[in-house]
Amino acid sequence: MAVALKKLKLSLLLSLFFLVSASSFAKVPPTCRRIECPSYDVIHAGDGYEIRRYNSTVWASPPPFLDTSLVEATRTGFRRLFDYIQGKNDYNQKIEMTAPVVTEVAPSDGPSSESLFVVSFYVPRKNQVNPPPASGIVVGRVKPVYAAVRKFGEFVRDNNVGEQVAALKASIAGTEWSSAIEKSQRGVHGSVYCVAQYNDPFEFDDRVNEIWFLFDVENGRHFVES
Template structure:
């Protein structure tokens, strides 16, 4: 399975510093808890690559599936409830095969799917196994942020959770990564 192209700049303890090539991402914004957003977003994006696009053609699946927390949205306070709550929002993305450009990639028929070009970027990456639950991902994000701060590396964006395996892959065979943009 094709993966996002990168080169390792250096290995530093438990993490790597990487340089990623420019690529395209198909993404959808999902409201709700992490797991629900991940599965819902995966289904919408899978529908797009399986042929719900202007060319009615399949697009090869690549890895990883990337999720990141988007801005939180204030919810309207219900009657009899004084505090406003914030609702979770996540961006779920598929990396598009390198053979495509914005001009040649079939356009999604579903308006909730957007395609955007991601420029070359430097990322810190921390690999971990098992299921990438919200709690496990948050602990790895904290660990990577602390290591980067300890090493004097400046963070330039929000953490992303990258999952490389199909859902039926046993936990002991799973590959996940926390990716954090750097300056």
């Protein structure tokens, strides 16, 4: 009887271990326990990546602009968005901070070292119906979209993002998702990816960043729609 009970306990412990291991990738970033983040469904968990489906939501972005640095472009774009959420909009309305801040990157395919950037802020749920318009800010609803996602920690730097993009590309190569993702990336500016950052610059612990390859399973759609 004692041996059988020990075996049962071991079986339960092993089951719990595998359950935790399988779900660890899908854990909510710590930031999203404090502030609002867009909801999504995980429709597939792969080796080093997951496929999510995001519902239709409203995002705010400055117009696309060129830069040579992802880090500097994100700072520039977010400064404009920070003014927007602090009340510099047509309603003089303050908007609560959300996460993540998403920087979409379209690298140049020519001799120029500049890339095209779009920095986006998820508009909180309570402002989605009537988001404040503002000069110099594009506020638009995004149609449902899929994302292949890879998580990584530490601070986002210009010299570590490329490795993460390459790792995500390698993870999805040959999968059922690869053709839809490639079609979407070819359809806008070229090889497009997004960097999602969940922490503010002064947080040093529990940092969560993600690389997103956004796509539509039917015909590939761009992330930001005005």
